[in-house]
Amino acid sequence: MKIVALAGGVGGAKLAHGFAQSLPSKDLTIIVNTGDDFEHFGLYISPDLDTVCYTLAGLANPTTGWGRRDESWKTMENIQLLGGPDWFRLGDLDLGVHLERTRRLKAGQTLSQITLHFCRKWGVLQTVFPMSDQPVRTMVNTVEAGELGFQEYFVRERCQPQVKGFRFEGLDQAAPAPGLLEAIHQADFVIICPSNPWVSIDPILKLPGILDAVGKKKVIAVSPIIAGEAIKGPAAKMYAELGIQPSALAVARHYQRLRPALVIDQKDAGLSDDVNKLGLETFITNTIMSDHTERKRLAEDMLHFIGSNLL
Amino acid sequence: MKIVALAGGVGGAKLAHGFAQSLPSKDLTIIVNTGDDFEHFGLYISPDLDTVCYTLAGLANPTTGWGRRDESWKTMENIQLLGGPDWFRLGDLDLGVHLERTRRLKAGQTLSQITLHFCRKWGVLQTVFPMSDQPVRTMVNTVEAGELGFQEYFVRERCQPQVKGFRFEGLDQAAPAPGLLEAIHQADFVIICPSNPWVSIDPILKLPGILDAVGKKKVIAVSPIIAGEAIKGPAAKMYAELGIQPSALAVARHYQRLRPALVIDQKDAGLSDDVNKLGLETFITNTIMSDHTERKRLAEDMLHFIGSNLL
Numbered sequence: 001m002k003i004v005a006l007a008g009g010v011g012g013a014k015l016a017h018g019f020a021q022s023l024p025s026k027d028l029t030i031i032v033n034t035g036d037d038f039e040h041f042g043l044y045i046s047p048d049l050d051t052v053c054y055t056l057a058g059l060a061n062p063t064t065g066w067g068r069r070d071e072s073w074k075t076m077e078n079i080q081l082l083g084g085p086d087w088f089r090l091g092d093l094d095l096g097v098h099l100e101r102t103r104r105l106k107a108g109q110t111l112s113q114i115t116l117h118f119c120r121k122w123g124v125l126q127t128v129f130p131m132s133d134q135p136v137r138t139m140v141n142t143v144e145a146g147e148l149g150f151q152e153y154f155v156r157e158r159c160q161p162q163v164k165g166f167r168f169e170g171l172d173q174a175a176p177a178p179g180l181l182e183a184i185h186q187a188d189f190v191i192i193c194p195s196n197p198w199v200s201i202d203p204i205l206k207l208p209g210i211l212d213a214v215g216k217k218k219v220i221a222v223s224p225i226i227a228g229e230a231i232k233g234p235a236a237k238m239y240a241e242l243g244i245q246p247s248a249l250a251v252a253r254h255y256q257r258l259r260p261a262l263v264i265d266q267k268d269a270g271l272s273d274d275v276n277k278l279g280l281e282t283f284i285t286n287t288i289m290s291d292h293t294e295r296k297r298l299a300e301d302m303l304h305f306i307g308s309n310l311l
Numbered sequence: 312m313k314i315v316a317l318a319g320g321v322g323g324a325k326l327a328h329g330f331a332q333s334l335p336s337k338d339l340t341i342i343v344n345t346g347d348d349f350e351h352f353g354l355y356i357s358p359d360l361d362t363v364c365y366t367l368a369g370l371a372n373p374t375t376g377w378g379r380r381d382e383s384w385k386t387m388e389n390i391q392l393l394g395g396p397d398w399f400r401l402g403d404l405d406l407g408v409h410l411e412r413t414r415r416l417k418a419g420q421t422l423s424q425i426t427l428h429f430c431r432k433w434g435v436l437q438t439v440f441p442m443s444d445q446p447v448r449t450m451v452n453t454v455e456a457g458e459l460g461f462q463e464y465f466v467r468e469r470c471q472p473q474v475k476g477f478r479f480e481g482l483d484q485a486a487p488a489p490g491l492l493e494a495i496h497q498a499d500f501v502i503i504c505p506s507n508p509w510v511s512i513d514p515i516l517k518l519p520g521i522l523d524a525v526g527k528k529k530v531i532a533v534s535p536i537i538a539g540e541a542i543k544g545p546a547a548k549m550y551a552e553l554g555i556q557p558s559a560l561a562v563a564r565h566y567q568r569l570r571p572a573l574v575i576d577q578k579d580a581g582l583s584d585d586v587n588k589l590g591l592e593t594f595i596t597n598t599i600m601s602d603h604t605e606r607k608r609l610a611e612d613m614l615h616f617i618g619s620n621l622l
Contacts, residue, residue: 041410042353042417074383078407082432084414092403096389099352103395106353121393 001306004029004187006214008200009036009048010065010232011224012193013055014289016126018299019191020056021292025125029183030056033195034111034130035138035168035203038151040088041079043098044105047151048200049115049130050097057122059093065232068093087156112177127183131204134174138199139167150199159234163241168203176207184213189306192221194287196235197254211258218310219260220302222287223248226265231288249274256280261310263287263302281309312617315340315498317525319511320347320359321376321543322535323504324366325600327437329610330502331367332603336436340494341367344506345422345441346449346479346514349462351399352390354409355416358462359511360426360441361408368433370404376543379404398467423488438494442515445485449510450478461510470545474552479514487518495524500617503532505598507546508565522569529621530571531613533598534559537576542599560585567591572621574598574613592620 003023005016007030016030030052037046047066054060054068061067071091080086090098097118104114110133119128140153142161153159184190195201205211225246230236239246244253248264252275255262261281264271265288272282283305289295314334316327318341327341341363348357358377365371365379372378382402391397401409408429415425421444430439451464453472464470495501506512516522536557541547550557555564559575563586566573572592575582576599583593594616600606 041414043410072383072385072403074403075386075407075410078404079411082407082411082429084407084411090410092383092385093389095403095406096386096393096395099354099386099401100390100393100395103352118393 001189001303002027002029002187003189003191004031004184004217005191005193006031006033006195006201006204007048007052007193008033008195009051012048012195012200013052013060013065014295015191015193015222015298016052017055017292018289018295018297019303020126021296022299022303029127029129029187031129031131031177031180031183031204033200033203034132035136035199036150036154037135038137038149040151041084041090042102043090043095044102045088045098045151046101046111046130049111049128050094053115053119053122053124053128056119056124056126056128059122067091088151110177112179129177129180129183131177131180131207131210132174133177135170136174136203136207137169138203139169140199141165141167154234159237163234163238165242166198166202168206171203171206172208174207176210181209181213184210184217187217189310190214190217190219191302192219192255192258192260194222194224194231196224196230196233196238197251198235198238201255215258218306219255219258220263220283220306220310221251221255221258221260222263222298222302223251223265223268225251226287227267247271249278252278252280261305263305283309312500312614313338313340313498314500314502315342315495315528316502316504317342317344317506317512317515318359318363318504319344319506320362323359323506323511324363324371324376325606326502326504326533326609327363328366328603329600329606329608331437332607333610333614340438340440340498342440342442342488342491342494342515344511344514345443346447346510347461347465348446349448349460351462352395352401353413354401354406355413356399356409356462357412357422357441360422360439361405364426364430364433364435364439367430367435367437367439370433378402399462421488423490440488440491440494442488442491442518442521443485444488446481447485447514447518448480449514450480451510452476452478465545470548474545474549476553477509477513479517482514482517483519485518487521492520492524495521495528498528500621501525501528501530502613503530503566503569503571505533505535505542507535507541507544507549508562509546509549526569529617530566530569531574531594531617531621532562532566532569532571533574533609533613534562534576534579536562537598538578558582560589563589563591572616574616594620 236246547557
């Protein structure tokens with residue numbers, strides 16, 4: 001059974017890692033949001049892509065979910081000493097990746113070529129695609145601060161400004177990474193990971209051709225909203241600020257046109273009927289992945305659900 | 312007594328540090344070669360400027376003379392792991408400087424503004440000028456490998472190719488850094504540090520206006536060649552490959568049009584007459600600076616010589 005997973009950062013990386021532990025590596029493809037990418041200090045930084053790759057490689061910081069384990073901060077401390085901006089913290093290990101990726105991009109390699117190369121060096125045998133080799137930049141329109149680049153909103157402003165909407169700069173000129181649509185065509189299932197629907201999954205789905213390709217597949221989406229809150233990040237806050245009550249039902253409506261089966265947490269079992277009324281199947285389980293075992297457990301629960309209900 | 316010192320990397324930094332220990336900081340200005348500067352991994356790297364500033368700030372690696380003391384190499388190890396180029400080693404502490412300088416340059420600040428800012432942060436109170444705010448790139452023409460950028464020749468090829476000549480790209484479009492010519496005009500003496508005449512001092516002297524300004528001053532040059540060899544670097548090798556026997560006499564001829572007093576090592580006392588025959592005064596002393604005390608000792612010897620013979 002071939003699976004394609006659409007993923008943002010930490011939550012998506014965790015479930016992708018669960019599937020990586022449960023499937024032969026050739027049967028798992030992960031398509032990662034690059035709308036969060038940005039340039040900082042002249043370096044090309046791809047936070048979600050790094051989080052997914054670090055997680056699959058076993059290099060991720062187990063406490064934060066992003067960044068590197070055993071990281072050090074010598075370079076950052078020196079930047080601070082010189083009065084440089086320190087709102088986006090660049091670890092010494094992490095910097096090696098940003099520097100080498102930036103060098104390769106300037107030398108003419110594509111982001112997907114570089115990602116493949118890095119994954120091989122890290123021993124990641126699954127296929128990891130950046131959603132596109134062309135730049136797409138998620139811009140967050142806010143009440144207090146106008147339009148902000150995603151990392152400015154997310155890291156520098158700590159998601160404090162009130163969200164009015166989103167714009168995905170460059171989306172119309174961007175194409176899915178080479179081979180990505182083919183991977184979707186060949187997949188038996190598309191998993192939408194418990195990532196932020198607005199800023200992690202929407203940029204992927206809005207790329208030319210992807211919604212059509214995913215729409216032809218059986219889709220299983222995992223709600224990132226549990227009991228009205230996001231495990232991590234501003235997904236619930238965004239729904240509320242856009243006038244939608246944050247819940248698994250809101251997530252169901254978000255993805256409704258794809259007719260996914262929706263995986264909802266047991267705490268939200270009471271919402272199952274409302275989701276079913278939208279015409280979507282539900283699968284109720286524990287969706288919180290608090291350790292490596294739980295990631296694998298959720299992936300295997302989902303594979304079992306697929307085997308029992310969707311094949 | 313106001314002194315302006317022209318300096319390249321390690322040798323120049325050592326003597327500049329000697330004068331820094333011997334003069335009020337307001338009376339010492341150091342003009343640093345930037346012909347060695349280059350871009351690597353998209354970062355603007357200025358090796359001689361960093362060596363001089365690190366040395367004056369007490370941050371330099373005491374073993375190598377360049378780079379930072381207590382340096383670590385986490386970023387570089389990760390670049391190597393990903394198959395990136397490792398011929399120019401970037402330390403974690405050093406990288407903070409390259410990143411913040413590159414960021415400021417991209418934001419529109421000039422190299423001399425940035426250098427002033429960094430020096431203040433590091434507690435360096437002497438005035439340190441990059442020779443120019445415009446790019447000048449020393450190109451080394453070689454028999455075996457054609458024309459190489461200076462760092463390619465110096466670091467990557469370890470000065471192995473045979474030198475045929477030099478070209479200073481951008482020199483005609485470059486101007487001395489703002490305030491630099493004024494500092495020379497106000498100086499009582501110009502010191503030419505024991506740096507490589509071909510690739511450290513010549514780029515400075517060839518900038519529009521500098522040779523004229525220095526030519527109006529009393530000049531004291533320190534020979535970087537002792538007993539036919541350079542303490543460090545390829546100066547002697549370059550003289551030999553260009554058909555000139557490397558010696559303090561060759562250095563005297565190199566700078567002859569400036570009519571400098573030449574400081575030569577006691578090992579070369581026998582060359583003094585020949586140098587005098589060129590019309591240049593000589594001052595014979597121990598010019599090897601093997602520790603901080605020796606740097607100060609040489610600077611004070613030179614100040615004593617100046618006071619006794621040149622005022």
